[in-house]
Amino acid sequence: MTATIRFFARFRELLGTDIQAPVEAGATLTGLVRRIAKQNSEGYEAIFDESGNFREFVIIMKNGKRIERGAAGITLVSDNDEIAVFPPVAGG
Amino acid sequence: MIAIQHEDVDIGALVRNAKENGTGAVVVFDGIVRDDDIRQIELEAYEEVAVPELRKIAREASEKFRLLHVDIVHRIGRLDIGENILVIVVSAGHRKEAYEGSRFIIEAIKAGVPIWKKELTKQGGRWVPGEHPHGSGQPGYHIS
Secondary structure: OEEEEEEOHHHHHHHOOOEEEEOOOOOEHHHHHHHHHOOOHHHHHHHEOOOOOEOOOOEEEEOOEEEOHHHHOOOEOOOOOEEEEEOOOOOO | OEEEEOOOOOHHHHHHHHOOOOOOEEEEEEEEOOOOOOOEEEEEEOHHHHHHHHHHHHHHHHHHHOOOEEEEEEEOEEEEOOOEEEEEEEEEOOHHHHHHHHHHHHHHHHHHOOEEEEEEEOOEEEEOOOOOOOOOOOOOOOOO
16 A cells, blocks of 8 residues: 655655655554654654654645544555645745 | 636736626735845645635635635745735625625635745745644634
């Protein structure tokens, strides 16, 4: 199974984007993003706190739908899912 | 016209096109790259989510303020000082609805549409912090 991780804005600069990540059965959204983010310590620290939880301001989406931070740890990732992780928006 | 695009937009053409039957007022919001001691600004969007969000905002504004026509064009990529970032054109029967509808749209975009700006300076760059720390793609961005 493979999922696509898309980081945006500052997170993209630190970690890249459109990352094709292998996904094991039972993988959670938090676990998957944590594994990918560990490739860059600054990127990891921008997204996760000392306990390994998403920082309060981080926004997470799965297939275009918002996932609350509290639910990300129990949300399973399936084949072909698109996970987006980004900081607060600043358009306009 | 609801779009996220690199190209600039012909505001005059949008205004002409906004004059539907019954129009008594057209309001144009034109967000511009301000000279805050920067060289350029760079905009990035999660387009697959941002475009449907813009459509949803346009639909909600049309219903809430009885708008006759709505255009939202948000630009991405590198823009120079003075360039258009965001153009919103709305028409309505009366000015009150047109002004309020336009204001609703810009506030909703700032609150919830996944678009980001980076100011490019001589020293490097800095991401512009969002005004709404939790905003993105979920209900609840309505202004009162």
